Amino acid sequence: xxEVRAQMCRPLRKDAERNRQRILTAARELLAExxxxxxxxxxxxxADVAVGTVYRRFPDKDSLLExxxxxxxxxxxxxxxxxxxxxxxxxxxxxxxTRSLELQAGNRGLKEFLMYNVTSGTMTSCRAxxxxxxxxxxxxxxxxxxxxxxxxxxxxxxxxxxVGPVMDGCREVQPDLWRRSLEIVLDGLRPCPERYRLSAxxxxxxxxxxxxxxxxxxxxxx
Amino acid sequence: xxEVRAQMCRPLRKDAERNRQRILTAARELLAExxxxxxxxxxxxxADVAVGTVYRRFPDKDSLLExxxxxxxxxxxxxxxxxxxxxxxxxxxxxxxTRSLELQAGNRGLKEFLMYNVTSGTMTSCRAxxxxxxxxxxxxxxxxxxxxxxxxxxxxxxxxxxVGPVMDGCREVQPDLWRRSLEIVLDGLRPCPERYRLSAxxxxxxxxxxxxxxxxxxxxxx
Amino acid sequence: xxEVRAQMCRPLRKDAERNRQRILTAARELLAExxxxxxxxxxxxxADVAVGTVYRRFPDKDSLLExxxxxxxxxxxxxxxxxxxxxxxxxxxxxxxTRSLELQAGNRGLKEFLMYNVTSGTMTSCRAxxxxxxxxxxxxxxxxxxxxxxxxxxxxxxxxxxVGPVMDGCREVQPDLWRRSLEIVLDGLRPCPERYRLSAxxxxxxxxxxxxxxxxxxxxxx
Amino acid sequence: xxEVRAQMCRPLRKDAERNRQRILTAARELLAExxxxxxxxxxxxxADVAVGTVYRRFPDKDSLLExxxxxxxxxxxxxxxxxxxxxxxxxxxxxxxTRSLELQAGNRGLKEFLMYNVTSGTMTSCRAxxxxxxxxxxxxxxxxxxxxxxxxxxxxxxxxxxVGPVMDGCREVQPDLWRRSLEIVLDGLRPCPERYRLSAxxxxxxxxxxxxxxxxxxxxxx
DNA sequence: GATGAATGAGCCTTCATTCAT
DNA sequence: AATGAATGAAGGCTCATTCAT
Numbered sequence: 001x002x003e004v005r006a007q008m009c010r011p012l013r014k015d016a017e018r019n020r021q022r023i024l025t026a027a028r029e030l031l032a033e034x035x036x037x038x039x040x041x042x043x044x045x046x047a048d049v050a051v052g053t054v055y056r057r058f059p060d061k062d063s064l065l066e067x068x069x070x071x072x073x074x075x076x077x078x079x080x081x082x083x084x085x086x087x088x089x090x091x092x093x094x095x096x097x098t099r100s101l102e103l104q105a106g107n108r109g110l111k112e113f114l115m116y117n118v119t120s121g122t123m124t125s126c127r128a129x130x131x132x133x134x135x136x137x138x139x140x141x142x143x144x145x146x147x148x149x150x151x152x153x154x155x156x157x158x159x160x161x162x163v164g165p166v167m168d169g170c171r172e173v174q175p176d177l178w179r180r181s182l183e184i185v186l187d188g189l190r191p192c193p194e195r196y197r198l199s200a201x202x203x204x205x206x207x208x209x210x211x212x213x214x215x216x217x218x219x220x221x222x
Numbered sequence: 223x224x225e226v227r228a229q230m231c232r233p234l235r236k237d238a239e240r241n242r243q244r245i246l247t248a249a250r251e252l253l254a255e256x257x258x259x260x261x262x263x264x265x266x267x268x269a270d271v272a273v274g275t276v277y278r279r280f281p282d283k284d285s286l287l288e289x290x291x292x293x294x295x296x297x298x299x300x301x302x303x304x305x306x307x308x309x310x311x312x313x314x315x316x317x318x319x320t321r322s323l324e325l326q327a328g329n330r331g332l333k334e335f336l337m338y339n340v341t342s343g344t345m346t347s348c349r350a351x352x353x354x355x356x357x358x359x360x361x362x363x364x365x366x367x368x369x370x371x372x373x374x375x376x377x378x379x380x381x382x383x384x385v386g387p388v389m390d391g392c393r394e395v396q397p398d399l400w401r402r403s404l405e406i407v408l409d410g411l412r413p414c415p416e417r418y419r420l421s422a423x424x425x426x427x428x429x430x431x432x433x434x435x436x437x438x439x440x441x442x443x444x
Numbered sequence: 445x446x447e448v449r450a451q452m453c454r455p456l457r458k459d460a461e462r463n464r465q466r467i468l469t470a471a472r473e474l475l476a477e478x479x480x481x482x483x484x485x486x487x488x489x490x491a492d493v494a495v496g497t498v499y500r501r502f503p504d505k506d507s508l509l510e511x512x513x514x515x516x517x518x519x520x521x522x523x524x525x526x527x528x529x530x531x532x533x534x535x536x537x538x539x540x541x542t543r544s545l546e547l548q549a550g551n552r553g554l555k556e557f558l559m560y561n562v563t564s565g566t567m568t569s570c571r572a573x574x575x576x577x578x579x580x581x582x583x584x585x586x587x588x589x590x591x592x593x594x595x596x597x598x599x600x601x602x603x604x605x606x607v608g609p610v611m612d613g614c615r616e617v618q619p620d621l622w623r624r625s626l627e628i629v630l631d632g633l634r635p636c637p638e639r640y641r642l643s644a645x646x647x648x649x650x651x652x653x654x655x656x657x658x659x660x661x662x663x664x665x666x
Numbered sequence: 667x668x669e670v671r672a673q674m675c676r677p678l679r680k681d682a683e684r685n686r687q688r689i690l691t692a693a694r695e696l697l698a699e700x701x702x703x704x705x706x707x708x709x710x711x712x713a714d715v716a717v718g719t720v721y722r723r724f725p726d727k728d729s730l731l732e733x734x735x736x737x738x739x740x741x742x743x744x745x746x747x748x749x750x751x752x753x754x755x756x757x758x759x760x761x762x763x764t765r766s767l768e769l770q771a772g773n774r775g776l777k778e779f780l781m782y783n784v785t786s787g788t789m790t791s792c793r794a795x796x797x798x799x800x801x802x803x804x805x806x807x808x809x810x811x812x813x814x815x816x817x818x819x820x821x822x823x824x825x826x827x828x829v830g831p832v833m834d835g836c837r838e839v840q841p842d843l844w845r846r847s848l849e850i851v852l853d854g855l856r857p858c859p860e861r862y863r864l865s866a867x868x869x870x871x872x873x874x875x876x877x878x879x880x881x882x883x884x885x886x887x888x
Numbered sequence: 889g890a891t892g893a894a895t896g897a898g899c900c901t902t903c904a905t906t907c908a909t
Numbered sequence: 910a911a912t913g914a915a916t917g918a919a920g921g922c923t924c925a926t927t928c929a930t
Contacts, residue, residue, distance in 0.1 A: 016889065039924060050891040055926075118391025148409070158403045161391055162384035169340030169383055173437040180425045181380045187370070188410030203402045215395040235909070238914055261899055272916045277901070279914095460910065483903060494912040499905075562835025592853070602847045605835055606828035613784030613827055617881040624869045625824045631814070632854030647846045659839040679930070682893055705920055716895045721922070723893095895927080906916080 031109030066122040080133040090146040111164040150205030253331025302355040312368040333386035372427030467491040475553030510566040524577040534590040555608040594649030697775030746799040756812040777830035816871030
């Protein structure tokens with residue numbers, strides 16, 4: 001919110017911009033380590049500015065989280081583009097998902113943000129940036145028939161949500177355990193003609209797509 | 223801890239037991255709605271007792287959460303037993319998982335508890351109660367060759383973690399959306415001979431089992 | 445207070461008396477170690493009775509402290525009597541004071557009680573029991589002219605107050621340091637003809653005695 | 667601690683300094699009356715600031731007590747310096763001790779602080795400020811042979827501890843009664859060649875000094 | 889704009905005391 | 910009489926947010 005206005009109005013004064021960067025840098029590190037619960041005071045101290053400055057730049061915690069998240073999305077877009085270079089469409093998809101999750105693995109704040117913002121406006125706008133690339137990854141896989149029919153980009157979008165808690169819960173035990181759960185999910189995305197079907201299957205693809213699209217155009221606010 | 227003693231020593235006095243139930247009832251509702259962050263004061267007010275009473279019965283938040291969780295585990299054990307009555311081994315497994323998740327769907331507190339207690343002692347003891355039954359479900363499925371080789375009970379244990387955030391994130395959009403993600407995971411558990419394999423697969427079954435078992439015998443303390 | 449009534453009315457029932465003793469025994473130990481700040485719950489637990497029982501027997505903390513103090517006074521009277529057996533009047537006095545303080549040295553609760561009850565009714569009645577014996581010690585010393593003229597029993601009564609804080613403050617450094625301060629005080633009690641005098645001396649003996657006596661007949665209540 | 671930083675870094679902002687003074691003023695009064703047990707809430711109300719402000723300035727009770735105590739020490743140093751102006755070495759000593767105690771007489775908090783901080787770091791640093799001046803008072807008295815051989819500054823340091831409880835205990839009876847006990851102690855400090863000796867004297871001077879010095883260089887932490 | 893002090897609500901916890909069982 | 914559960918005031922502390930400097 002506050003962020004948006006700042007970007008619209010005019011470029012920030014030089015020192016203000018420098019402070020903004022300091023805050024972002026400090027916040028990135030702190031949030032990755034300690035999650036979204038860090039206090040404004042901690043942030044301010046780490047950034048070596050006063051609390052008031054944090055508030056001026058990021059009127060609420062969300063606007064800060066969003067700014068950080070935007071940067072993460074940049075990287076994920078980058079990963080997705082890189083994956084498009086891979087010839088094997090399934091391998092491309094797997095590479096994209098795996099790389100994205102590795103990004104998320106060490107970043108506690110990011111996982112929390114994802115969990116509490118599935119339907120937020122920020123998430124919607126970020127999805128808008130990601131969807132074209134992911135759609136292409138998905139489309140290629142469908143053409144090659146290496147993806148279970150009916151799977152769409154939104155299904156991929158759930159994966160970070162699903163794997164995050166496994167990362168957190170198992171880190172102490174074995175930091176890579178999440179890869180096993182991911183493998184199961186990826187297997188679940190594969191086509192498998194002779195597979196048994198649940199008698200009462202969940203949402204079918206068309207219905208699912210409609211629900212997701214409508215929700216993201218006019219996002220539900222909590 | 224405090225709870226344990228109460229259960230070991232002798233039945234509570236009648237009035238005490240009544241208050242204990244009041245607290246549990248209020249807590250169940252509050253936690254389901256608002257998550258584990260509810261304060262002792264809120265609990266006391268909702269249960270219509272004084273704070274001190276809450277503290278007497280549940281000296282720390284954990285002991286309360288654990289009491290509630292025990293009840294949930296009771297139900298899940300029940301669900302698992304009921305599933306064993308189903309002839310079709312795959313259907314039994316699916317039914318168990320689905321019913322368990324339905325239990326969890328409306329309960330924010332339960333989901334949070336699961337996420338933050340993967341390696342806790344409580345979770346370990348609860349797992350000890352659940353594992354025998356689940357093991358049987360899994361064994362039957364393996365015998366019938368309807369479960370991907372290498373899948374074990376611990377893999378099933380990750381499912382609540384994985385589906386929880388999808389439930390939360392999508393509730394506002396469409397409360398049943400998680401069933402679709404679950405379907406993907408369940409498909410991932412199916413055997414599929416001709417399936418492609420990831421070039422760099424995650425933990426293999428044997429290694430995985432060893433890690434999980436060792437961690438749960440002497441659980442890592444946070 | 446409550447104590448008094450209990451003693452007046454009738455002998456306690458046997459189990460009640462047994463509980464009373466348990467409480468006193470536990471309290472003696474706990475208070476000696478931890479001072480007067482121990483909670484009723486601690487006391488009850490240590491005595492292996494319920495809090496309510498502590499309250500029934502000793503309606504307020506003071507009545508318990510007083511009961512314990514009575515016992516201490518018994519011992520001090522005993523010490524004083526024993527000191528009267530010593531021929532050298534000065535040595536008798538010194539022995540009495542030193543032994544009393546040794547009693548007090550390991551008893552944090554006793555020191556605190558003394559400090560907060562100088563003018564209490566209990567203290568007054570205890571003093572009444574002690575005074576005759578101490579008076580005799582003092583009188584003998586005066587006759588032998590080994591005590592500075594004007595010193596009276598009440599002056600001796602201040603010594604435990606004075607040495608207590610030295611005991612507490614220096615225990616960690618050297619548990620016997622208080623003996624040095626005591627020595628100074630004892631030296632101050634000796635006659636010393638050629639001694640300089642303070643230009644503005646404090647209360648003179650007669651006045652002092654009068655003040656003390658009047659205060660102790662009808663003790664000021666805080 | 668919190669205090670220290672404030673004093674080191676830079677002068678406080680004007681409004682902050684004003685609040686700090688308010689707090690100190692209120693605290694001085696409250697502590698003098700009610701002892702060190704006053705709560706942060708009481709302090710805040712008396713100072714007409716919010717609790718948070720008290721905490722910001724004095725993160726723990728100790729830092730507040732220390733700030734107050736520093737001021738008291740300032741005054742005592744002043745008194746000691748003034749005493750050095752007095753020609754008669756004994757009279758100088760007596761004046762110093764008496765004036766210091768008068769400062770302490772009406773201040774319950776100060777007495778408690780002294781009693782519970784004999785070996786604290788604060789006390790050690792304060793002693794460091796006082797010792798030079800007191801040493802001079804003591805040295806002059808020794809040269810003039812009006813002080814019992816072996817008495818040192820540390821012995822004088824015990825006097826406030828000793829007289830404090832007498833002040834408290836007797837205030838209601840007669841607020842000046844402590845002067846009589848002080849007189850005894852002062853007499854104990856006088857030289858007196860023909861005086862009897864205790865058969866088993868306490869710590870001798872050399873040993874005493876060593877104990878005290880070592881303890882105050884590296885103070886024992888409670 | 890930046891600063892950081894002040895605010896005060898709100899959480900956690902303990903404990904003296906009462907009173908139903 | 911004994912028990913021990915319940916009460917609730919009170920103290921300790923933190924932190925998001927505002928606003929004077």
